[in-house]
Amino acid sequence: SHSVIKxxxxxxxxxxxxxxxxxxxxxxxxxxxxxxxxxxxLSERRIQAWQSDDLPIHEPxxxxxxxxxxxxxxxxxxPNLFFSTNVDQAIKEADCxxxxxNTPTKTIGxxxxxxxxxxxVEAAIRKIAExxxxxxxxxxxxxxxxxxxxxxxxxxxxxxxxxVSFEILSNPEFLxxxxxxxxxxxxxxxxIGSLNTAAGLSAAESLVDIYATWVPRNRIITMNLWSxxxxxxxxxxxxxxxxxxxxxxxxxxxxxGADIAEVSYACGLDSRIGPKMLxxxxxxxxxxxKKDILSLAYxxxxxxxxxxxxxxxxxxxxxxxxxxxxxxxxxxxxxxxLTNKRIAILGFAFKKDTGDVRESAAISIVxxxxxxxxxxxxxxxxxxxxxxxxxxESTSPDIKLLHERVTIYRSAHEACVGxxxxxxxxxxxxxxxxxxxxxLPAVDATTPPRTPLATVAPQEGYIESKETKPVxxxxxxxxxxxxxxxxxYIFDGRNVIDEVxxxxxxxxxxxxxxxx
Ligand code: NAD
Ligand code: UGA
Numbered sequence: 001s002h003s004v005i006k007x008x009x010x011x012x013x014x015x016x017x018x019x020x021x022x023x024x025x026x027x028x029x030x031x032x033x034x035x036x037x038x039x040x041x042l043s044e045r046r047i048q049a050w051q052s053d054d055l056p057i058h059e060p061x062x063x064x065x066x067x068x069x070x071x072x073x074x075x076x077x078x079p080n081l082f083f084s085t086n087v088d089q090a091i092k093e094a095d096c097x098x099x100x101x102n103t104p105t106k107t108i109g110x111x112x113x114x115x116x117x118x119x120x121v122e123a124a125i126r127k128i129a130e131x132x133x134x135x136x137x138x139x140x141x142x143x144x145x146x147x148x149x150x151x152x153x154x155x156x157x158x159x160x161x162x163x164v165s166f167e168i169l170s171n172p173e174f175l176x177x178x179x180x181x182x183x184x185x186x187x188x189x190x191x192i193g194s195l196n197t198a199a200g201l202s203a204a205e206s207l208v209d210i211y212a213t214w215v216p217r218n219r220i221i222t223m224n225l226w227s228x229x230x231x232x233x234x235x236x237x238x239x240x241x242x243x244x245x246x247x248x249x250x251x252x253x254x255x256x257g258a259d260i261a262e263v264s265y266a267c268g269l270d271s272r273i274g275p276k277m278l279x280x281x282x283x284x285x286x287x288x289x290k291k292d293i294l295s296l297a298y299x300x301x302x303x304x305x306x307x308x309x310x311x312x313x314x315x316x317x318x319x320x321x322x323x324x325x326x327x328x329x330x331x332x333x334x335x336x337x338l339t340n341k342r343i344a345i346l347g348f349a350f351k352k353d354t355g356d357v358r359e360s361a362a363i364s365i366v367x368x369x370x371x372x373x374x375x376x377x378x379x380x381x382x383x384x385x386x387x388x389x390x391x392x393e394s395t396s397p398d399i400k401l402l403h404e405r406v407t408i409y410r411s412a413h414e415a416c417v418g419x420x421x422x423x424x425x426x427x428x429x430x431x432x433x434x435x436x437x438x439x440l441p442a443v444d445a446t447t448p449p450r451t452p453l454a455t456v457a458p459q460e461g462y463i464e465s466k467e468t469k470p471v472x473x474x475x476x477x478x479x480x481x482x483x484x485x486x487x488x489y490i491f492d493g494r495n496v497i498d499e500v501x502x503x504x505x506x507x508x509x510x511x512x513x514x515x516x
């Protein structure tokens with residue numbers, strides 16, 4: 001008895017919008033030939049980029065997916081994926097509107113640096129209220145504080161045209177950058193939250209139908225609206241908590257001779273813990289983990305739960321400590337002075353397979369090294385120069401000095417010429433001298449493994465293999481050794497280097513969570 005969604009509008013053409021582009025997701029799914037998706041944004045530039053071959057974001061397989069939607073006409077299919085700046089028209093025509101705009105941390109006013117900035121969501125909601133001429137399902141896709149739907153409902157009720165009604169659903173996005181297409185094709189789960197009313201449950205069923213065309217039914221979970229809103233924040237905070245836990249342990253490893261990769265491996269084999277998100281690093285980055293922890297902590301504080309707020313904030317504190325510890329280690333190894341020293345920074349993106357540099361650990365590390373007097377040579381395969389400069393300039397204490405000391409290069413080899421040290425900040429495959437890490441054998445808590453665990457040899461896991469052949473397209477470390485200054489330091493912020501091999505070439509490798 002629930003309504004059938006035919007026209008979808010997605011407000012906000014950023015990373016999350018990529019969810020709406022896949023051939024098997026609503027836009028062009030063969031099982032959904034009648035569903036049309038229009039992705040809208042206020043930014044003309046972003047929309048133009050989505051219509052070109054130079055997409056606004058770098059994401060593996062995304063261009064192929066967008067192209068397959070563009071090929072619809074050629075292949076005699078009805079085109080069903082559109083990009084536009086005409087927000088009003090797309091809202092008017094849609095029966096379901098996804099709000100996928102940014103919700104960064106506030107930079108002004110009360111709650112600055114702590115609370116989520118909801119003005120973009122609110123502007124989108126007000127726009128919907130203003131232009132909608134018939135009933136709509138509105139879906140919160142952006143990550144929002146718990147009970148946001150209630151505030152949005154008030155705004156809609158106070159501003160909508162007479163006789164028009166809205167149902168608000170929560171359908172948080174769980175994609176990770178660098179694996180967006182994979183995540184959306186085979187999601188772990190789809191969460192749909194609604195009010196427990198006839199209208200709410202019916203709207204949820206309409207959305208379930210869309211996802212059910214490519215996601216197994218038992219992975220589509222419906223629940224109460226507030227649980228769904230909170231589950232999104234909770235998941236990101238728990239993921240960040242795992243990284244901070246392992247990073248806090250890495251500090252203990254560095255002074256005791258324990259190796260964090262082995263500690264992580266040992267813990268991850270416990271099926272209750274599991275191996276993912278336990279990789280020690282220079283610190284987590286990205287636009288969401290830190291902001292979502294701040295948001296959850298702020299919510300706790302607003303609810304007069306200061307101990308809860310402190311607990312979550314400590315995860316960000318450990319992350320700041322980890323980044324700072326890494327910078328200090330570099331300066332200490334280089335005899336407490338970087339004057340007249342050149343440091344190559346390999347990778348600026350917050351993780352591999354994305355060009356996104358928001359909150360990347362590279363930002364504070366470069367600023368720290370510049371203020372210690374170093375000259376910095378940056379290379380990243382995908383991060384746009386203008387975004388690197390934007391992040392550095394907006395955090396630098398001295399922009400003139402920044403431009404005197406920092407240069408961006410087009411290859412890792414160029415960046416390393418004359419360097420006293422190489423710092424690996426992003427785990428791009430091209431920097432690694434290990435063969436591709438193998439996934440850990442699955443240890444499923446519900447079905448006992450066929451092979452007893454004792455027969456799973458450690459090398460089957462994510463500890464490095466002993467392969468020695470150089471891999472095409474990767475940094476040639478033997479060549480780097482001929483262009484660097486001695487002693488040749490590598491600070492490996494991602495443990496992508498097999499130090500035994502490079503130390504044999506004369507490098508000194510300082511990894512995270514390994515005694516130097
Ligand atoms: P983004 O900054 O890449 O894109 C947001 C877009 O919304 C921008 O292009 C902006 O111009 C547009 N916009 C803002 N206000 C608008 C308005 N009123 N009308 C039309 N367009 C408007 O953001 P993102 O990374 O895609 O994240 C969006 C939301 O999804 C955030 O709440 C984020 O926390 C959440 N999220 C992000 C990811 C991720 O991997 N990036 C994953 C899961 C959830
Ligand atoms: C994260 C979540 O993983 C997604 O599920 C969520 O949808 C998304 O936030 C969001 O809400 O935006 P993302 O930030 O894109 O995704 O990437 P992650 O893979 O979570 O990595 C975050 C940071 O942690 C990166 O800097 C990464 O290098 C670092 N990391 C990750 C580690 O240091 N160790 C690990 O073991 C894993």
